[in-house]
Amino acid sequence: MKPERFPHISREIAQKENLLIESFVGNGSFKDVYKCKKDDNSFVALKIADPSATHPERESREIDSMLKCNVSQIGKLYKFDSYTDISGKNYHYLIEEYFDGGDLRRKLEYQSLTRAEIGQIGLQLSVAVKELKNLNLVHRDIKPENIMFRSADNCNAVLTDFGLVRDLSEDSLTGTWLVHGPGTPLFASPEQLNNDKSMIDWRSDQFSVALTLSYCLLGFHPFQVGSGNPTQAIVNVYERKIMPAENVEKLNEFGFGCLAKMLSPWPVHRIASPDKLVELFTGLIV
Known part of the structure; x- marks a missing residue:
């Protein structure tokens, strides 16, 4: 597994969203993924996009497409937002359904x-x-x-x-x-x-x-x-x-x-x- 790219940012975003990071799940070409616990003890996936690899139009289509889908066979998107760190760097992130059964x-x-x-x-x-x-x-x-x-x-x-x-x-x-x-x-x-x-x-x-x-x-x-x-x-x-x-x-x-x-x-x-x-x-x- 590749190491986390944004360990400090993930904690700050989790704090902003009242989430507790349980574990670092892994990363793909564009996002780091974390398993997080909510106040009600349910779990969600926090995905943080790499700012250097972000394509605004493609990212917009990803969000719009997921929000349109309404069948249980497609994963749920709960929230899309951004976080700006003290240096002014902007990080986009998604909060999605977490899957206990893996891939x-x-x-x-x-x-x-x-x-x-x-x-x-x-x-x-x-x-x-x-x-x-x-x-x-x-x-x-x-x-x-x-x-x-x-x-x-x-x-x-x-x-x-x-x-x-x-x-x-x-x-x-x-x-x-x-x-x-x-x-x-x-x-x-x-x-x-x-x-x-x-x-x-x-x-x-x-x-x-x-x-x-x-x-x-x-x-x-x-x-x-x-x-x-x-x-x-x-x-x-x-x-x-x-x-x-x-x-x-x-x-x-x-x-x-x-x-x-x-x-x-x-x-x-x-x-x-x-x-x-x-x-x-x-x-x-x-």
């Missing part, structure tokens, strides 16, 4: 998931993607680290971290000249890797959901060939190659043949609607 990456490190559990995760993520589609939003960073659980005792997944969200009703913030678009390459769709902005919509999130679930089932990237490595798998996705036949066969054996369609290189060949996606995963867990 999917950690869950996979400590246990093997059953097909039923993976199906349940797929259903919850499908509901989340449906909500985003209805709001004209694309998450663009669905991956194990951004899939959380309120309890370690079940697989009711919750989608979090809207730092790369795109609002399709607004102008894109990504430069057209960039070779690759925003996202985590290991879990990104072909249109993201190629920065084909006109092709990015809810089906890009569908691809990332399927890739994540395939990783849960297979234990490796579904576009990985034989004993190849994840880097080559990313290249295969980037070049819009079809999934290796042996991996498609394994997904079929697991009863998740629908993932192959969701992982089609071209969006037009994926599942046609979020409702159909929810229906498919509902059928898998019945």
Whole structure:
């Protein structure tokens, strides 16, 4: 785990918000995260953004998007504010829902998931993607680290971290000249890797959901060939190659043949609607 970037600032913000810091959870590219206790003994997550990495417009879209969402499968944002230290430096922070069950990456490190559990995760993520589609939003960073659980005792997944969200009703913030678009390459769709902005919509999130679930089932990237490595798998996705036949066969054996369609290189060949996606995963867990 990387060390805290703002240990003194975190304590000052926590004091301002009447929170008690229980622990430093970790950090990503842009934020440090803390588990904090409220006066009523409930917990929240305090996320402090790195001022040197803050993108005001993207940050604004993250906040607006989270506030629009109203399903239990998407994490709750309680407050967004800023704090200015004695030197005049400004720190933006968020107070969000805290998840006792940790994230999917950690869950996979400590246990093997059953097909039923993976199906349940797929259903919850499908509901989340449906909500985003209805709001004209694309998450663009669905991956194990951004899939959380309120309890370690079940697989009711919750989608979090809207730092790369795109609002399709607004102008894109990504430069057209960039070779690759925003996202985590290991879990990104072909249109993201190629920065084909006109092709990015809810089906890009569908691809990332399927890739994540395939990783849960297979234990490796579904576009990985034989004993190849994840880097080559990313290249295969980037070049819009079809999934290796042996991996498609394994997904079929697991009863998740629908993932192959969701992982089609071209969006037009994926599942046609979020409702159909929810229906498919509902059928898998019945």
